[in-house]
Amino acid sequence: MMITNIYENLVTNLDELVKQYRLLLDCVRKEKDLLISTDLEKINENTALKEQIIFKIRSLDGLRVNYATELANLLGADSENVRLLELAQKMGGAQGDKLRLFHSTLELIIKRLSDLNAENAKYAESALKNIDTAMNGFKDTLMGQKTYQNKGKYQQGPDKSGHLVSKEA
Numbered sequence: 001m002m003i004t005n006i007y008e009n010l011v012t013n014l015d016e017l018v019k020q021y022r023l024l025l026d027c028v029r030k031e032k033d034l035l036i037s038t039d040l041e042k043i044n045e046n047t048a049l050k051e052q053i054i055f056k057i058r059s060l061d062g063l064r065v066n067y068a069t070e071l072a073n074l075l076g077a078d079s080e081n082v083r084l085l086e087l088a089q090k091m092g093g094a095q096g097d098k099l100r101l102f103h104s105t106l107e108l109i110i111k112r113l114s115d116l117n118a119e120n121a122k123y124a125e126s127a128l129k130n131i132d133t134a135m136n137g138f139k140d141t142l143m144g145q146k147t148y149q150n151k152g153k154y155q156q157g158p159d160k161s162g163h164l165v166s167k168e169a
Helices: 002-037 040-075 084-091 093-143
Strands: 146-148 154-156
Touching: 002 040, 002 093, 040 084, 084 093
Parallel strands: none
Antiparallel strands: 146 154
């Protein structure tokens, strides 16, 4: 009876974890499109949503560890380094299969998240390089060129982008 209750709590928790990780995966996929489109407002909104989901995942993961540790103690498994696959093996039958399914699902989602996040980091880095290049070009344009006249007096030279010219004739 006690094992069944803890098992059910763990399964409910794992189900919610899978849902939250899928939401996070959708968020990271959307982030890629937003980085490409460079919509800063939507990037900020997506980042806030991503942080909320990560907070929920951390909370659920803490509960998962507690449930898994309790179940490991009751099953005689290693409660110091609880592994879902070990619990699945100890449970056996349909309950064990369900735990194995959660393990493989979470493993796949987390691998995909990791890959997408690495890809997004490249997009973000590229965008930052482009911004840095543009800012340096803008700075050079504003600074202008410094040249000397023949008599040794310092004179501000023409800007790279050209001179402002009066439209009056």
